[in-house]
Amino acid sequence: MRISICRGDITDQRVDAIVNAANSSLLGGGGVDGAIHRKGGPAILAACRELRAGAYRDGLPAGQAVATTAGNLAARWVIHTVGPVYSRQEDRSPVLASCYVQSLRVADELGAATVAFPAISAGAYGWPLGEAARTALSAVTAAPSRVAHVRFVLFSDAALDAFLRARAALSPGS
DSSP: OEEEEEESOGGGOOSSEEEEEEOTTOSOOSHHHHHHHHHHOHHHHHHHHHHHHTTTTTOOOTTOEEEEEOTTSSSSEEEEEEOOOOOSSSOOHHHHHHHHHHHHHHHHHHTOSEEEEOOTTSSTTOOOHHHHHHHHHHHHHHSOOOOSEEEEEESSHHHHHHHHHHHHHHSTTO
16 A cells, blocks of 8 residues: 655545545534535535434444545545544544544445545544554554555645654654
């Protein structure tokens, strides 16, 4: 699997699947979630409402992932995953890692070869960027997946720097 890291707008990515850092309601929100719902249009919300009417009546639990259409986005699918809220009292990094692993599992089920990820939980959910980047890169690198290319599309220079530093620390000399 090739992993690339860039700064940009995830809603502009021409990939098979875009991962949405969703909230458990699946009905839109702020940040990446809101941007994906706004730009993707009503088809994404309609698909999420169908999920809520069926298997996810109580919402999507943190660490799990599910796919919908991408609506008006350039991607074919949106993979929704709910990251954990950061806590200093409890290590929730396994749940954060699960977001990446489960998103790749769903991508494999869809036959997606290219996937774009945001920095899950690193916005409103308060995850420190360095820790979020290390967890994301470690999880994606270790995940058994047929996805050929994972692109981390980051919303700020600080997030980009954190992911570049984490990659350098995890892969010295590369």
